[in-house]
Each structure stands twice: as C-alpha cells, then as structure tokens.
Amino acid sequence: MRTRLDAFMDARRGPVRAVLARARARGELREEIDAELVADLLAGPVFTRVLVTGMPLEADLAARIVDAVLGGVLAHPLGSPEG
Numbered sequence: 001m002r003t004r005l006d007a008f009m010d011a012r013r014g015p016v017r018a019v020l021a022r023a024r025a026r027g028e029l030r031e032e033i034d035a036e037l038v039a040d041l042l043a044g045p046v047f048t049r050v051l052v053t054g055m056p057l058e059a060d061l062a063a064r065i066v067d068a069v070l071g072g073v074l075a076h077p078l079g080s081p082e083g
Contacts, residue, residue: 013039033073041069 013036020035045065049055 029073030075
C-alpha cells in the first residue's frame with residue numbers, strides 16, 4: 001500500500017515541484033527553499049480541514065493558502081520594492 005500511496009502522491013506533487021523549480025530558476029523564490037516543505041505547506045491546510053477539523057473549504061481557500069505560503073518563500077515578498 002505504501003508504494004501505491006507514494007506513487008499517487010508523487011503524481012500530484014510533481015506539478016507543484018515543477019512550478020516551484022521554474023519560479024526558483026526565474027529568481028522568484030529564495031534559493032534555500034525546500035520544495036517538499038512548500039508542497040506540504042500548500043496541501044496541509046486542506047487535509048487538516050477535510051480530515052481533522054471539518055471546517056468548510058471556502059471558494060477562496062486555495063488562494064488564501066498560496067498567499068500565506070508565498071509570503072515566506074518569495075525572493076522579493078509582495079509589496080516590497082523589489083516585488
């Protein structure tokens with residue numbers, strides 16, 4: 001089962017890794033960012049709501065999660081002179 005779960009999750013995380021790699025290559029992300037951790041940070045709140053808290057998945061939840069995570073990983077945070 002672990003092998004199947006790993007394959008399932010890898011197929012879903014692969015596109016996130018690719019987006020992060022492209023952003024890093026363009027200088028949009030700090031070099032030291034751990035892509036696996038960022039993928040966890042993006043997916044974790046959704047899993048928490050679905051499996052733990054039962055809180056609703058509002059229409060803007062994904063955008064709010066991305067904004068919160070990006071604040072910590074962007075090379076030049078939004079609103080900064082360089083951003």
